[in-house]
Amino acid sequence: MDFKELIIQRQSVRRYLDKPVEPAKIEKLVEAVRLAPSASNSQPWKLIIVDNRELAEKVAKATFDKVLAFNKFAVDAPVFAVLVIEKPKTITQIGGSIKKREFPLIDIGIAAEHFCLQATELGIGTCMIGWFNERKIKKLLQIPEKKRVGLVISLGYFPDDYNLCTKIRKTKEEMSSFNKY
Ligand SMILES: Cc1cc2nc3c(=O)[nH]c(=O)nc-3n(C[C@H](O)[C@H](O)[C@H](O)COP(=O)(O)O)c2cc1C
Structure with missing residues (x-):
């Protein structure tokens, strides 16, 4: 897939088929996270794949409650990826503290997108x-x-009628500029 096409095709999928994800494909997802860049190459993450169905259902149920139920779709996801934030290298900790930057959060976001694009x-x-x-x-x-949990990612195959949604985004003019703010 051409890169632009990959970006267009990646969308938040909130309906899943009752179909397991093959271990060889999970391996590729893990590898995509493993190769992600990070500040000082700290790789401040531990990726936990939850492919045990009973456990996956329990993880799903920890993403919503009676009041805020918008993540209820997660109960159908056969697999979850959980990104735990690990301590970065000392140099990154010092740099982050001096510059007041949460480098591990940036790193986790990049790793998560690697995962989703590969998927x-x-x-x-x-x-x-x-x-x-x-x-x-x-x-x-x-x-x-x-430890802190950075992000949870639900994953699985989706029905044929799951359409590609139009991406609702700011215009280029709103979100970018050249040479000044
Ligand atoms: C850090 C982060 C947290 C998110 N949390 C949730 C969430 O809890 N539940 C959910 O349904 N979607 C969640 N999303 C998905 C966003 O709603 C979605 O990416 C955004 O609306 C754009 O839609 P798209 O992913 O289909 O392009 C999250 C996305 C990001 C990047």
Whole structure:
């Protein structure tokens, strides 16, 4: 797929088929995250793939509650990827503190997009999920108390009638400029 086409095809998929994702494809997704760039090459992430169906359902249920149920679609996702934020290299910690920049958050975002673009190329739908019950997810996946969960990504195959949506975005004029703000 040509890069522009890949970007267009990548969209948040919120309907999934009851079909497992092949281990060889999961391997490629892991590799896409492994190769992502990061500040000082710190690679401040641990990627947890949740492909156990029972556990996946529990993770899904930790992304919504009765009041805020917009992530309810997640219960149909057969697999989840959970990006845990790891400590970056000391140089990145010092640099981030001096410059007041959260480099690991930037890094996690890039890694997540690598994951989603690779999934798109493989015909697998994804949705990045930033709204979740972190305490529950940490408990379910035995993530150490002091770590933070950066992002959860649901993934799976989607129905044939799942159409490509028009991307609602700011205009080029609104979101970009040349040579000044
Ligand atoms: C950091 C982040 C957090 C997000 N959290 C959620 C979420 O909790 N639930 C959800 O349905 N979509 C979530 N999304 C998906 C966005 O809503 C979606 O990317 C945006 O509306 C653009 O649509 P598109 O992905 O289809 O192009 C999140 C996306 C990002 C990047």
